[in-house]
Amino acid sequence: MPSAHDLSIRQLQYAVAVADTLGFRKAAERCHVSQPTLSAQIRELEDVLGVQLFERDKRRVTLTRAGEIVVQRARKVLLGVDDLLNEAKRAGDPFSGTLRIGVIPTVAPYLLPEVTPAVSSKYPKLRLVFREEKTADIVRELDEGLLDAGLLALEADIGDYASAPILKDPFVVALPKGHSLAKKKKLAIDDLDDVPVLLLDDGHCFREQALAACERGGAREAAFRATSLATLAQMVSSGAGATLLPELAVEVENRRGQLDVRPLASPAPSRTIALVWRKSSPLGGPLGELAQTMRAAFRARG
Amino acid sequence: MPSAHDLSIRQLQYAVAVADTLGFRKAAERCHVSQPTLSAQIRELEDVLGVQLFERDKRRVTLTRAGEIVVQRARKVLLGVDDLLNEAKRAGDPFSGTLRIGVIPTVAPYLLPEVTPAVSSKYPKLRLVFREEKTADIVRELDEGLLDAGLLALEADIGDYASAPILKDPFVVALPKGHSLAKKKKLAIDDLDDVPVLLLDDGHCFREQALAACERGGAREAAFRATSLATLAQMVSSGAGATLLPELAVEVENRRGQLDVRPLASPAPSRTIALVWRKSSPLGGPLGELAQTMRAAFRARG
DNA sequence: TGGTTGCGATAGGATGCGCCTATCAGTGAT
DNA sequence: ATCACTGATAGGCGCATCCTATCGCAACCA
Structure with a gap:
């Protein structure tokens, strides 16, 4: 299946970080990237998914319903990735x-x-x-x-x-x-x-x-x-x-x-x-x- | 957590494709990339994981034990990603x-x-x-x-x-x-x-x-x-x-x-x-x- | 009220990753 | 011996991602 999986694990991490911190700057800090980088990646992710994930009001960031759902899924995926890394290390x-x-x-x-x-x-x-x-x-x-x-x-x-x-x-x-x-x-x-x-x-x-x-x-x-x-x-x-x-x-x-x-x-x-x-x-x-x-x-x- | 998640979803897709086809060329074809591209990405994935996933004998590819485990996990992750995409589409x-x-x-x-x-x-x-x-x-x-x-x-x-x-x-x-x-x-x-x-x-x-x-x-x-x-x-x-x-x-x-x-x-x-x-x-x-x-x-x- | 501090978005430029084609080296079948 | 096939390698191109610097806005505070 050549599905257009053009989203990256990093983007999911970024999205989760934004959901956790409710702030692009704090999220960027936590991900060790600059805020513009994170903003661009979130935008990219939203484009790929075709859904707005976060509502950017001046002074506040909120999750949209789609955002809630996607972030929840993203957490699952990231946990799966962590498992994979750990298993690989053990198997290594x-x-x-x-x-x-x-x-x-x-x-x-x-x-x-x-x-x-x-x-x-x-x-x-x-x-x-x-x-x-x-x-x-x-x-x-x-x-x-x-x-x-x-x-x-x-x-x-x-x-x-x-x-x-x-x-x-x-x-x-x-x-x-x-x-x-x-x-x-x-x-x-x-x-x-x-x-x-x-x-x-x-x-x-x-x-x-x-x-x-x-x-x-x-x-x-x-x-x-x-x-x-x-x-x-x-x-x-x-x-x-x-x-x-x-x-x-x-x-x-x-x-x-x-x-x-x-x-x-x-x-x-x-x-x-x-x-x-x-x-x-x-x-x-x-x-x-x-x-x-x-x-x-x-x-x-x- | 800034864990070194420097693996990409695409790499997991490539690994699964190789496991399915037991061949780099066939896998590359299925992923719509050239064979060298796929080879490089598999190598990169193996480097990141610190484990060899496939045994390349001339004339044949086999999964190592680590490969079996990782590919199994990778399938799970990819399913999760698919779910995420579908849910996002619905929520969209x-x-x-x-x-x-x-x-x-x-x-x-x-x-x-x-x-x-x-x-x-x-x-x-x-x-x-x-x-x-x-x-x-x-x-x-x-x-x-x-x-x-x-x-x-x-x-x-x-x-x-x-x-x-x-x-x-x-x-x-x-x-x-x-x-x-x-x-x-x-x-x-x-x-x-x-x-x-x-x-x-x-x-x-x-x-x-x-x-x-x-x-x-x-x-x-x-x-x-x-x-x-x-x-x-x-x-x-x-x-x-x-x-x-x-x-x-x-x-x-x-x-x-x-x-x-x-x-x-x-x-x-x-x-x-x-x-x-x-x-x-x-x-x-x-x-x-x-x-x-x-x-x-x-x-x-x- | 005007200055300061916070926010996210934008602009422009450097770097490197991921992709390509072309080729090599080895195996197996004809 | 030739041909078809495997995966690995080399070199080069282009876009994606990252950076810094800045903007525009809102809130706070003196």
Whole structure:
């Protein structure tokens, strides 16, 4: 609508000031403008509205009926504008309100408990909402603006995004308790050639990364594909084979000690978990700071 | 409050347009400005608010969280502005809304029934609110802006006002039915020298005007002062003396024929009933037209 | 009564804002 | 590779807004 809104907020302020002070000079003073300026703007406003708002008798100013109505409305509008300014200021603080972050399933259960307490205590006004999704979905929603950021592995196939690393997460081998390979302190990829290797289901980026690591050797994938690291660990502990796990998950998934876990000989394959956001996001700076907070919290974990 | 309201309504319109179209060019088109103009204004708005409202990715525009909030508020403000414009337009029609008119008691009961139907049918959107008060009160309230106009006698002591006459109202003599003076078709002021003349109470302008008329002869005032013409007529009909009545009141006050009413020889004293308003009132023109309508309606009375 | 003080309106001139057109730089589709 | 599209940028024009100085009028006061 191209309605002829050729009135300005300032004019409304002027009108309200005149109504309050019942005097052009006093109103002008209150608005920090000269009296002629204010007179001209009031006249302009009256012209735009097509109504006389004030009755200028020598020695006195009175509101016309139209003036009463318009000034009342103007007060409402100005209150609305004030609200807008205040809300904008509040919304301008990046560490208030809600931040929507997508997290891949092979990270969420292990990293979040470590870092969210620190974030919450550092930014009390900030509410983090995590969505657990696979990389591709996170990237899509990030792109559509449904998410503010993502927590995922930089090694995955993501697009051109800004990111800040949280932690480097080496892969380790998980074996059934007492497996013969567990006699070695460190394993090589080739050591897995003789055991079935269990991997995650399609779509999990960790599947691709583990697969890439294995392909340097001659390992073969088992027929079964797990839908979570927890299932994977369960399968391994029941003797179905071996697997690679991100070290991040070990503490949780081997909490009952049912696995034998061994590191891989360097250069050990690893993934880099990072906070990722659109390059154009105005939250860039704050998200970098948030990532820093997360990194520190993770390093200081108990 | 001199708050830094340095944002304009137009800027809010631009922001809403961008939010609606999700494109600067389309928004610019809708606002009938060039795209650079709109870009600059959005940038300016973001600067004033201290928040980025839109995320400009090449190929796409998205609202930031602050943008969502601000645009929502902006819509509210713009609706308020629209309301203001509409209300102003309505209030700008002088023949709509309410008109407060003060009427002197010696006019109200006799003139209003004659003229209000015509006014109502000619200006259906106009609501007339009449207050019956004495001249001095009407003048004061007129001055204070509590009344838009007054219906009173120009002969009274009013200040410097604009006015439009409604009718010339000659004074007539009211006598008890069958009074000896009633034998004459026309009376002179001197004829009242021998009867007590009843008059209204202080403050009624008609009292002063009747008194002035009588003083040209040698009439003497009765001890009693009536508070209304109805009382006056009642007193006269019961034989307490004679009185002057404005002709306007005769039809009503002598509706049961209990009085003998005789005109005064010319030049008969009279009063001029007029619609009166502040010279500075923006309703001047319309009130003149209203007076014209009243005059015509009175002349055409049944 | 004449001077002073208050009012809002007016005149004239400086400044800057908001607008324009023309162009650039990057993306995506053909 | 070209074309069509995005928003950002550059430069310039003109009007809107502001200022100061003044006028004309009303009220007050000596």
